[in-house]
Amino acid sequence: MAKSKFEYVRNFETDDTCLRNCYIVVRLDGRNFHKFTDQHKFAKPNDNRALGLMSRSARSVMEELEDIVIAYGQSDEFSFVFKRTSTWFKRRASKLMTHVASQFSSSYVFYWKEFFGEDLPLLYPPSFDGRVVLYPSNRNLKDYLSWRQADCHVNNLYNTVFWTLVQKGGLTTAQAEERLKGTLAADKNEILFSEFNINYNTEPVVLKKGTTLIWEKRDETVTKHMKLPNAEEKEVEVTRSRRRVQAHHCDVIGEQFWEEHPDILEDDN
């Protein structure tokens, strides 16, 4: 087919192919969720419905897009890791990032009612920013996920003490902020324990560790109706191995998780 004289504009597109052999991480973060969570009256500091909706949306991303081997989320963010050998969308960063962001955003809206019910409608369309980061080694990738999980822990400990001081201790938010200035983790644990009889260690793991989604093989048994040649029907049990996205709320900083799930990462050579 003859090319039009306009074809040359294609050459203005820039090459954003991700470097080979690197894990491709797409991290999404809710845009201005400070306001979004306020307007939708999310429970402070953690809203279990909201965390459930984030995980549900992330699962939809993993199920719809190829080659994501692990995802990690906390607060208003989720990171998706494409396997290092992925050739999906020719490794074009903009394609990968926009597919992840749009699948996640539309799922967040689509599943909203499942988590918030009819009584709390969405007041306006939320959005998520995305970025792409490449990690060339398993160590770098594990350190990336450790960084996000450490961030989850630090923020959650702070937020838990902060909102306990406000909600149970009767402090204003300004007073709570002042009280926590310069305190270390041990001091915060101590405030919770000695003043409010809360043992931070027994707080729910989903809040302390965030959510890790991985693929797991499970045997599933289903009953099938079979038609026999003589027109009789018979029920038979069929077991097959199915890949499903499974949520974990465990430590990913230590080696145990990686030893228990050796299929997530590819060899470093």
Ligand code: DGT
């Ligand atoms: P950004 O990301 O620069 O557009 O701005 P924000 O406001 O999204 O800031 P970010 O992402 O650093 O912080 C997340 C905000 O979302 C923060 O204000 C706390 C809020 N948030 C996240 N999860 C929850 C929750 O479960 N409950 C409540 N009440 N707030 C939450």
Ligand code: MG
């Ligand atoms: Mg931000």
Ligand code: MG
């Ligand atoms: Mg945000």
Ligand code: MG
């Ligand atoms: Mg955030």
Ligand code: MG
């Ligand atoms: Mg098209």
